[in-house]
Amino acid sequence: xxxxxxxxxxxxxxxxxxxxxxxxxxxxxxxxxxxxxxxxxxxxxxxxxxxxxxxxxxxxxxxxxxxxxxxxxxxxxxxxxxxxxxxxxxxxxxxxxxxxxxxxxxxxxxxxxxxxxxxxxxxxxxxxxxxxxxxxxxxxx
Numbered sequence: 001x002x003x004x005x006x007x008x009x010x011x012x013x014x015x016x017x018x019x020x021x022x023x024x025x026x027x028x029x030x031x032x033x034x035x036x037x038x039x040x041x042x043x044x045x046x047x048x049x050x051x052x053x054x055x056x057x058x059x060x061x062x063x064x065x066x067x068x069x070x071x072x073x074x075x076x077x078x079x080x081x082x083x084x085x086x087x088x089x090x091x092x093x094x095x096x097x098x099x100x101x102x103x104x105x106x107x108x109x110x111x112x113x114x115x116x117x118x119x120x121x122x123x124x125x126x127x128x129x130x131x132x133x134x135x136x137x138x139x140x141x
Contacts, residue, residue, distance in 0.1 A: 060089025
């Protein structure tokens with residue numbers, strides 16, 4: 001984010017951060033108001049959210065506000081990214097993409113694998129997971 005708003009390359013920004021110094025000081029030293037960087041962190045964003053919000057904004061014109069609206073609807077970060085990429089950032093196509101992404105969520109397995117006593121059988125940790133792995137593959141335009 002500092003690189004994007006200050007005009008310096010990511011490499012130059014990273015070289016400006018001594019160990020133990022805050023990113024706000026780096027931003028200020030590079031001529032950027034520290035609040036531009038810190039405003040997103042104050043809202044509870046983690047570092048990965050900040051990266052994805054900026055990427056979606058730069059590439060698709062997708063707003064931070066829209067990101068949080070979809071997040072409040074229960075979409076995870078990877079689902080939001082997938083929906084925006086699928087829609088090409090077009091607002092009129094976003095809802096259809098969200099529907100597709102939500103429909104692709106894995107379904108709970110039914111039958112014996114999903115039920116049982118819940119008792120451990122002594123073969124491993126018994127953390128209650130059934131071993132299913134879901135992989136989402138989305139085309140990148």
